[in-house]
Amino acid sequence: RGIYLCGHSAGAHLAAMVLSTDWTEFRVVPDIKGTVLVSGVYDLEPILHTYVNDALKMSREVAQRNSPMRHVAPVVPAACEVLVAVAQHDSPEFRRQSQEYSQALRAAGWSVSLLDLAGVDHFDVIEKLSEDSYVLTQVGRRPVRGR
Numbered sequence: 001r002g003i004y005l006c007g008h009s010a011g012a013h014l015a016a017m018v019l020s021t022d023w024t025e026f027r028v029v030p031d032i033k034g035t036v037l038v039s040g041v042y043d044l045e046p047i048l049h050t051y052v053n054d055a056l057k058m059s060r061e062v063a064q065r066n067s068p069m070r071h072v073a074p075v076v077p078a079a080c081e082v083l084v085a086v087a088q089h090d091s092p093e094f095r096r097q098s099q100e101y102s103q104a105l106r107a108a109g110w111s112v113s114l115l116d117l118a119g120v121d122h123f124d125v126i127e128k129l130s131e132d133s134y135v136l137t138q139v140g141r142r143p144v145r146g147r
Contacts, residue, residue, distance in 0.1 A: 002033035006140070008126040012040025016068035016101070019082070032080045036140065039087055039094050039122050042101035043069040046093060069101050075109035085115040085136060087125035094122065115139070 007015035015035055023030055044063035047053050064070055082105055086098035102114040117125055117136060128134040 002031040004034045004036075005032060006036040006038070007040065008038040009122065010041060012037040013042065013044075013068065016040060016042055017066070019080075020068045020071040020073060022073065034080050034083070036083045036085065036136075037098075037101075038085045038136070039090050039125055040084070040098065040101070041094075042097045043067045069097070069104060072101075072104045072108045072110075075111075079110055082110055082112040083115060083139060084112060085117055085125070085139075087120045087122055088116060088118045089121035090125070091122070 005015040005018060007013070015037055018030075018032070019035060041047075044058065044067045045060065047056070048058060048060060048063055082102075084098050084102040084105075086095050090098075099114065102112050105112040115136070120128060125136070129137050129140075131137060
């Protein structure tokens, strides 16, 4: 029973936004058991100054509103465990954001682990999930503590 969230890159951003949502506003209490965020984007402001924003046309206000880093909620009793994973050969920005987001969650009382995955880049960090011996595959098979 319950929901497990996992996302990579923009998918990790979306999963982190789920964690940032005030579900009481919607009169819902999702039963999220665990979250795995892989090489995610947690602060959209740096995108404002890149070619990526040429197509998005994102304003600073939109970037701030949609940046999970800026909306870390204090932990609630039913909060899930969070694993933030980042690839060794991810860009410095992905690595920085993963470290800072995991620190922000921890400071807010969340149970969070940061996993630095050696020898992989932004793409094969997720492609290797098909390998039984891959560390991230093994982590996904562990039972969730205390739930």
